Amino acid sequence: MALERTFSIIKPDAVAKNVIGAIYNRFESAGLRIVAAKMLHLSKEQAEGFYAEHSARPFFGALVSFMTSGPVMVQVLEGEDAVRKHREIMGATNPKDALAGTLRADYAASIDENAVHGSDAAASAAREIAYFFTEAELCARTR
Ligand code: IDP
Numbered sequence: 001m002a003l004e005r006t007f008s009i010i011k012p013d014a015v016a017k018n019v020i021g022a023i024y025n026r027f028e029s030a031g032l033r034i035v036a037a038k039m040l041h042l043s044k045e046q047a048e049g050f051y052a053e054h055s056a057r058p059f060f061g062a063l064v065s066f067m068t069s070g071p072v073m074v075q076v077l078e079g080e081d082a083v084r085k086h087r088e089i090m091g092a093t094n095p096k097d098a099l100a101g102t103l104r105a106d107y108a109a110s111i112d113e114n115a116v117h118g119s120d121a122a123a124s125a126a127r128e129i130a131y132f133f134t135e136a137e138l139c140a141r142t143r
Helices: 012-016 020-029 044-050 060-066 080-090 103-107 122-132
Strands: 003-010 033-040 072-080 116-118
Touching: 003 020, 003 080, 003 122, 012 020, 012 060, 012 072, 012 103, 020 033, 020 080, 020 103, 033 122, 044 060, 044 122, 072 080, 080 103, 080 116, 080 122, 103 116
Parallel strands: none
Antiparallel strands: 003 072, 003 116, 033 072
């Protein structure tokens, strides 16, 4: 399978728990490479734009408020089958349903504060990467 890129957010709850390095370790142990990364404190507009597809959902206001409650780490992960592999590492949206050993089982307190985000398909990955990174910020691994 060809190399693929996906987009990841370590959400404010996980940043507050000081587990950025532990989460990066899971990505790297699974063969995913970080090819771009930065820490950001999202504005309300940035969070609303990122989650625009959920704007009509009852939890939208709480989601935006949570995502702007503290800094996040955003990164682009590259590897074989990266979108699917990353979703597997994250676990189910609701940590109650997440398999043991997944990031959400280990670090998420609830569906509202669930530690991590990962693109759900190649098309959404491309859109989400472009939302936060320019092409020039994506660093090809040359060695
Ligand atoms: P995903 O993050 O696993 O892809 P989505 O369905 O795309 O899940 O939802 C985006 C985010 O919205 C979730 O990660 C979660 O933070 C929040 N969310 C989704 N469904 C609910 C809900 O029923 N109640 C509260 N928050 C929710």
